[in-house]
Amino acid sequence: MFESLTQRLSKVLGGLTGGGRLTEKAVDEALEEVRAALLEADVHFRVVRDLIARVREQAVGQEIVKSVSAGQMLVKVFSDELVGMMSSEGEPFTFAGGRPTVVLMAGLQGSGKTTTTAKLAHWLRTEHRRKPLLVAADIQRPAAVDQLKILGEQIDVPVFHVPGEPPEVLAELALAEAKRTGRDTVLVDTAGRLHIDAELMAELSRVRERVTPDTTFLVCDAMTGQDAVRSAEAFQQTLPLDGVILTKLDGDTRGGAALSVRHVTGAPVAFVGVGEKIEDLQRFHADRLVSRILGMGDVVTLVEKAQEHVDEQEAERQMKKMLEDEFTLEDFLSQLKTLQKMGSMKDLMSHMPGMSGLDPAMIDEQALGRTQAVMLSMTPAERRRPSVLDNSRKRRIARGSGTTITVVNQLLNQFEGMRKMMKQLKNQGLFSRLMSRFTGGGLGMGDMAGMAEAAAGGARPGAGGPRPTAGTVNQIDRRKARKKERQRKKQSRKRR
């Protein structure tokens, strides 16, 4: 849907390359693009205006560093500025000593408070070995109490509720209950409210006065538009916020609201909700969200996801095999399985820089399933040596996988093409370069474009044979890349 900001800026600043200076006119034109991108990402108008003014000052007259385009540089300036704005040091929780810690959850209707409250209880228990008690104090929405009770049951955390009591009394009673039963963290789920509702806001204040929360979270829908500022302001006036939890980030929203909320409340974003399952709550990382807002993809999350599911030694073994031309269908199958563990292709694509604009229809999840079925219908010996496959064997495989011989042949051709590509890559040294980026961590801004390019070439599963990527890498580029790689490694060693 969105063109990446870097692409857009490259168009505007196309002529400007290394050695030149950013002129006022060029900067203004580029900033207009950035402005549109930020507004498209739902960042509040005023926040955008301030930001643009600050960056303009920094950018005009700056010398363009060699080997990066002016567009990339400007994006970098922005990215740094935004990361600086969003980052925060310290832990999201203050735990009280000697008495149960109280966490108050507030937010607009439908922002995901109740689900998030349960997720947070689960997180506290697994990450901090806390013993949470959930308090169902949303007595407004029909069945909200039931909802929390069911969620509590799922994660095996007790839920406190006394029918007929107002929220502030419920919170107080729950605190006493926690002391009695030895629970050390009390999480209070409150009714969703529209911020103009004075009565419900007063109810929040009453809860606050009675139980003095150690941490107050504002739960905020990541898809919220310009209004995020107004509601955050209203909550901030009623109760001091310690943190913001951004929900529904698993969709394709850019999440610009986070920037607005941070700007007006000063409260850091502590967590992000990234799915419907109870464990789908993560600590917030400013740089990742900024990449997303600026439409640069979220490579770090992708790499982390990969690390979670990929056995490193196994990956290394396969890599070696690939390079030594010993890669078999057996390895291909195991790779495919790993890929599936990481989530849907579409989800993975959404994290890749430059891929967010990809037509979802292009990614055919069913084709992946078919490919797998075909391979599973082969014997291990056949997978190791596909050359033994004659027509009779192919017929058997087609029957076994519910496909046709054409599909089986397609897979074999594709596989052959893949091996050829590996060879090519090996000869160009591109592959090891690409892989070192993945495994080395710390992706620099300049690497992004290259990544996207490489990813775009190889990222069409089931859509014909693989295309050779970046076949024009010349000697100089390679030397440059190696030099850059050495520098980067040096830096990352320093960091450690």
Added chain:
Amino acid sequence: MLKRLFGGLKKTRDSLVVGMRKLLGSDTLDDATLDQMEELLYTADLGPAAADLMDALRKARAAGEVTEPAQVEPFLRDQIVDMLGDDVADTPVGSGPRVVLVVGVNGSGKTTTIAKLAQLLKREGRSVMLAACDTFRAAAVEQLGVWADRLEVRIVKRETGADPSGLAFDAADAAQREDIDVLLVDTAGRLHTATNLMAELVKIGRVISKRIPGAPHEVLLVLDGTTGQNAIAQAREFKQAVAVTGLVVTKLDGTAKGGAVVSIRRQLDLPVRFIGLGEGADDLERFAPAAFVEALFDG
């Protein structure tokens, strides 16, 4: 009805229109005034529609059509009415129950909207049945059950975790047998990017059509009025999956964002059918463009 609309849009009016009039109280229409104008439009979540409005305004100024500050308001008003398009009538149904499938992302207000719709239809003298096909979210079935009791309408439900398509079929069957006028089908909230959940939605629609040919007659996408530009992506994906016929824009009362309706209407080729203006069962209105603009400007 108009009175409630005026009340519900008060916030938007206060912020957008009052701000605009203050701004246009000056004698000249200079660039600074126009820039401030632009901010007002953007913060009312008009989004790209704001850019269009400003473009049109600047052009009109250059052409000498709008020269005085006093001409700006009527000009914008006409533009917005144009963007909102004409009134839309219900798609006609042959015989048997009219089936309305209600879809949307998590937390947009589907279940509450269904309750309000049921109330509105009852007020119009029609018999209504609810199908609690959100069998995923904890206690969603109970939530709709509470509403069904309050509104005294029939509800078809099963326990949480049951197959929503099977339930939808049963509901269609019951509605057919009991000669119900309108069957409202609630569904689980899903982010439009979740492929398998969108497929489930397609299946629900297909299964219903097996019992009642031509159904669902209407697919309403519920959009949270406070959602930003992502609303466009949502609408596009849902439309692709289940042939959405119209929109319900909720939570317009609490925010200064009545403008979202304009932005949504402009960018999606989908009519806004209903707007939610409050928490009570009565706070849902059929959407009429002219009345909306009137409420927005003349409250």
